[in-house]
Amino acid sequence: MTADIASPAAESSTAVRTTLYEASTQYRHWRYSLEQLAHTRAALNTAAVSAIQEAFESDEPGSSSSVSFLNADEEHLLVKLYVGKISQLCGHFRFPEEVEATAVTYLKRFYLKNTVMDWHPKNVMLTALFLATKTTNHPISLEAYTSHIPKTAPSDVLDLEFLVAQSLGFDFAVWHAHRSLWGLWLDVQSLPDAPLDDLRASYDTALKYVRASRLTDAELVYTPSQIALACLSLASPSLASTWVRSKFPDPEITDPPVLGVIEPIKTLILADGSPPEVEAVREVDRRLKLCKNPEKVVGSKAYLKKREEEERKADEKRRRKADVIKRAMEDGDPFGSELAGRTALDDDDDDDED
Amino acid sequence: MDAVEKANAERQRRWAKDQKIGEGTYAVVYRGREVATGRKVAIKKIKVGQFKDGLDMSAIREVKYLRELKHQNVIELLDVFSSKMNLNLVLEFLDTDLELVIKDRSLVFLPADIKSWMAMTFRGLEFCHRNFILHRDLKPNNLLIAADGQLKLADFGLARDFADPGYKMTCQVITRWYRPAELLFGSRYYSTAVDIWSVGCIFAELMLRTPYLPGESDMDQLKTIFRALGTPTEEEWPGHTKLPDYVPVGQFPKTPLRDLFTAASADCLNLLSKCLIYEPRRRISAKEALNHPYFFALPYPTHPSKLPKPAPKRSSLLPLEELDGNAEPNSSGPGVKANPPNKLKRKHSEDGMNERSKSIARRLDFSQ
Structure with missing residues (x-):
């Protein structure tokens, strides 16, 4: 007698069992290779520039020739700056780590569908964070939220909420590396000869690397558990490899493949995991003032025309x-x-x- | 037009709204169809503009979890799109719900039928719990039933991920009659066991054909529970008197379930009693329930397609096309009744075989 008898509606036995993670929207919709990321951003930038050029021309013929538009790297730099600002704001509000990590993911995903020349990351960041408080079940009233942020009205946040949700494809659930790290940390404590003294310090250091990884594209390329393991490995290579080997007790497997996967992640975090140079961003932001889409600037001719x-x-x-x-x-x-x-x-x- | 707007417009064009079938404070529900295939769907339009804090929490929860969950016994969210300031959820169309089935006095339930509904409920719930999601509003009216008899968990407006141990959750969840004692006593730390209690109440309701524990207020709910199952002792449920909102509501003796559920098998009562254990940590889990001897004993569960279903209503409230010859599965062909001259020819989907049962608009409750 099998469970099928009690389960007249059991899924057909041929159905492939997918893991929870593989069934997630994160896995299905938001994974890229580094090349795909670069391509997506370049294509988005090119399309944006030509659309805005057109808008300039319809506003005032000949006006676009003198404008120096941002390139994809410059857009990315600006977004990165605001990823960092999310952390500052979250510290101010004492939001849990989940809110912060979710908002960061939303901001990054938003700019895989939109350009900073249409929507300035300062505003999008505020909306992404507000939305994240709700999607992670830590809601705060809009008034309490905006009253703690200088020069921000409730409408600044709310006007973009729908656009942000739409750009995310309404995929609100996010799997985070800091959760994976927490799981790793619980797991390593049960290793037969875990050096208990160093564990706490290794975890704290690894968590710092996880936070640094939020400034990089790692989460758009790798799984949360790969990132977490890479961060543990940065903190304590021996602890990470002991843990991995405990998962592959087969002596035939001398080099578990995952140890190879985490190397490029470590490199990525070390190379990109620090906030951008403020001066460089300031320069980008200054140019952005001149090249942003006039159709999105309230009161401009192009804006009125579109309306x-x-x-x-x-x-x-x-x-x-x-x-x-x-x-x-x-x-x-x-x-x-x-x-x-x-x-x-x-x-x-x-x-x-x- | 922005790329994002364009993608949304494309999605929007895939679906057509046909007729309003329900309305609540937060949303209007339409019957609709997929334009390309004629497949029937339900479109839940959530009004967004009216909330001062933006997108409303229950809409966010529903979208967040249904986006992730794909299972035969969980309602499928086919698409999401926006129109102006409305959020539209495109859901699979389901004919009826378990509440309507229970209330239809013309239907007779066999023990095998109840077993089948319970198996499908536990299967859907086990999937949610395996995904670390608590439903928090299980009741017959949120268990929808498809044309092929499959039961599906719906309405995830109160759902959430399990909190980490030590994180508080609200105890103001679950419709009162299906709410376990720990929530009524104000417990802020709880887990999957709260959903299991609700399933136990639904299980009992399927046998009794009337709500098992219909309390009139939160306080009366505790009394109703204790009257039915006996006041818990410290031994049975250690520490419950220390819960934040604990109040003694009187001593009631235990009466064996057998006294009320006279026709039930021993296995059946055993599973029921394990769903209704006071101590949440000892209450059965969805996975254990699926492996309970009840599901392996004779009679085997009824095949979903053979389950009792409310008869189709053939009242004048139905829109005209429902009465059109095309909708009669056994008719000799179109033209049994003359088509009204101004009626649009409508494509009927493959599930046309079930047209007879399609016309029950489900009652919607958005008051939560």
């Missing part, structure tokens, strides 16, 4: 809808015929009752 266009479309939609209802009234059915009702509904996704 006008949107309003014209909405107006047209409303008029069409009113026409349909009017025609139905003339037909003698005040509620509209089914056909008319459906046309109106298909046409307008937001029905009147909101």
Whole structure:
């Protein structure tokens, strides 16, 4: 007798069992190779520059020629600066590590779909952090949040919330390296001859490396547990390799492959895991003021033009809808015929009752 | 248009809303379809603009967890898109829910039917717990039933990850009748056992055909529980008198479950009693429950497709196309009734075989 009898609806036996992590949106939607990352950012930057050039031209012909747009690396540098700012803010609010790590991930993912020339990371960072407090179940009222941040109104945060959630593809759940490290730490304590004195110090050092890894692209390339192991290895190479070998007791396997995987992560963290040079970023930010998308600058000609266009479309939609209802009234059915009702509904996704 | 907006517009075009089937404070639910295939879906439109703190927590929870969970016994979130300031969740369309099934007096439940629903409930719940997710609002009306009889856990608006030991959680969760005593006593540290208690109450309700522990207030809920299962002793549940909101509510003797559930098998009562153990740490887990002898004993669970289901309603409330000849699985062909002249021809999906049972709009409760 097998469980299948008690489980008339058991998944078919041919179904491949995926691990929890492999079923996650993080695994399915947010993993890249380093090359893919570079390509994605370059393509995004190119598209943004040409769109903004166009906007400049429609604002004032000939005005885009003198503008020096940011390149992908410069955009990335600016984002990195604001990743660092998230940590500062979280320290100020005493948010748990999970909130901080989640906000950092959101900010990075946002800029794999958007450009800093459209949306300045300062604002996006504030929204990403606010959203992270909610998605990690540590909500704080918007008023309490903005009143502790200078020169920030509730609308600054809220206006972008939808855009941020949308850019994340509504994938709110994030798996973090600091959680993996915590698991490793619990695990290494049960190693047969764990040097208990050094353990705590190794963990603390490893955690510092995990925090440094947030400034890098590691989480977009590697799994949380790989990053955690790399950080442990940076803190104590012997502890990390003892742990790995305990997982591969087979003497045939002299060199568990994971030890090879973590080497490039270690290199990445050591190379990129520190905040960017402030002077360099300041220069980027100064140029950003001149090359940001005029369509997103409230009050500019391009902005007004875009708004006008949107309003014209909405107006047209409303008029069409009113026409349909009017025609139905003339037909003698005040509620509209089914056909008319459906046309109106298909046409307008937001029905009147909101 | 930005790339993000464009992608959203593309997703939005994949789905069409047809008809409103439910409304609550937070959301309106439509029946809809996938444009390309005609597959039926439910679209839950959550109004976002009205909250002063932005995206509302229950919407965030629902999206966060359903995005991650894919299991036969958990409702599937097919897509998410936005329209202006609304969030639209595209969910698989499910015909009915366990509450409507229980309340339909014309249906007779066999022990094998109850076993089948319980197996599917535990399977869905075990999957959630394996993913470190607490549902925190299990009740018959959140157990939806698909056209093929599959039961699916739905409404993750109160769900959360397990907290780390030592992290407080709110005890204001789970609809009262399905809430365990530890939450009523204000416990802020709890785990998967809270969901198991709810499943125990649902199990009993399936046998009784009426809610098992219907308390009238939080205080009365404790009394109702103790009246049914006896007041817990210190031995049975060490330390419970130290819980934050502990109040003595009187001494009630234990009555054997057998007195109330006269027709149930011994295995069945054994599993039920293990779901309703006061001490949360001793309560059975979803995984253990799935391995309980109850599920391996005769009679074997009914195949989901053979489970009792409410008869389709054929009232005038139905939209016209439901009465159209195409919707009759046994009709000799279209044209049994003349199509109303202005009716759109609609594509019917492969699940057309189940058209008869599709028309029950489920009652929606967004008050939580």
